[in-house]
Amino acid sequence: MTATQTASLPRWARLPLALVCGLAMGLAAAPWNLWYLGFAGLVGAFWLAGVAPKGVRSAGTGWMVGLGYFGFSMGWIVEPFMVDPAETGWMAPFGLLGLGGGLALFWALAFWAAGHLRRWHMPALVIAWTAAELARGYVLTGLPWGLIGYLWLPVPPIQWVSLVGPYGLTFLTLAAAGLLAEALPRPGAFRQAPRPWPARMGFAPGIVLGLALLAALFGGGRALVPPVQDLDGRPVVRLVQPNAPQHLKWRRDMVPVYYxxxxxxxxxxxxxxxxxxxxxxxxxxxxxLLHDASDALSQISLLAGKAQVVVGLQREEDGAWYNMLALMGPNGTLRQVYDKYHLVPFGEYMPAAALFAKFNILGLASRAEGGYTPGSGPMLLGLGGTLGTALPLICYEAVFPQDVHAAPARPDMLLQITNDAWFGSFSGPYQHLAQARIRAIEQGLPMVRAANTGVSAVIDGAGRVLAEIPLNREGYLDTPLPPPMRLTVYSKSGDLPVLLMLFVLAGLLWRPARREAERETD
Incomplete structure (x- = not known):
């Protein structure tokens, strides 16, 4: 690719267009759920990748797409810093830029790697972008918030996560977008240049293959939607939502009100x-704290009657603090305790705390005497009877597919308690709920979700919200618990098949990529 060939789409046009594509992709996230605009933005991102020069400038295109996507869809990240604006408000813009720009680096690497293969850039970008999303879910504790495959949540293709998982659906989504993008016309200076695969075979193949894959996603997804279950005779669960805004939650005069x-x-x-x-x-x-809560737990149990109660609280042991939940039996006995083990960096603990402390940056972790200590790992709550067992998830542990897959055995339900007041009162809580719904689909299990400010909900194994308490409302909700659905393919396989597939496909591209590189150096 020569300098004259790129002149028809200069940097001043390419980078803003990349940002716009990322913003369009962000509109697929909750609460907007404009999946068609999100997919159109993805097609546009592939088109830009095809006309961008390789190397650093290709990486810049990918980074701008990511910056638009993450900066817009995850704009709620400023909310935790604004709970106490006098102390932490100054960190908000750094948090937004750091998160958006940092996550965009994964996409920049994918664009950079695929940009070296002009004739094979589309399949290379599909592979590299999927690998980047997979890495984003694991590297540095991971943050798979808003994976590309999630854009399908309002429509049937989301059901594919029960077969191939979120990264498999991301791969299929990227492949469909890439095929359609290859059929789009290039700027004038590119019409005489060699076209990447498969558009060099003509206009029709990209359109036909792309539309066929979309049809498979929709048709297969619709076929995968299980029927609505009969809930007659099922046990009833009650969700409690106090609606305590974070800036008031621990204020002395408000604590007894919410309690x-x-x-x-x-x-x-x-x-x-x-x-x-x-x-x-x-x-x-x-x-x-737990060691001060015996009287309160007894009073709660007395009010609950014959019901078991799950309560979120904190405990301290030998100077270490834990974010935990307690399961109490009908007689007030403390039956089980679960400590959250996948903690939020900069929220529940400070990475490199000693270094940041030199600059008096304690972050939000300072709320718990310098941060929480992670628990020992996933466990099951034995509820017994028709309730069966539950996999407890505290707050953003429900964002991680691998955390749910790591359960010691298949539970009868997923049980999430969360304080989404940290995520604000607009997009953040809805996106958190959306990912809880996807975890339910992946496992074919009901999700019981109690959120401080909402949205508290009971979700069935198809991801349908059967009952909910709206955001920013106080109240309680009694609703039947759906039974588990069939064991899903993804619940057995996890992410390993997608990882192996990426290695195989990358290997198949290796030889033609090497030949292309050799021709360029001759």
């Missing part, structure tokens, strides 16, 4: 005469 609100909801009469078998409070709902 009493949850107590009232716990002891409220059963709806339609069906007593709940399980009552769930959200994350850090109890305003005291």
């Amino acid at each position: 009493q609100r949850q107590m009232d909801y716990t002891g409220a009469p059963a709806e339609e005469g069906r007593e709940p078998a399980l009552i769930v409070w959200p994350e850090t709902a109890l305003p005291m």
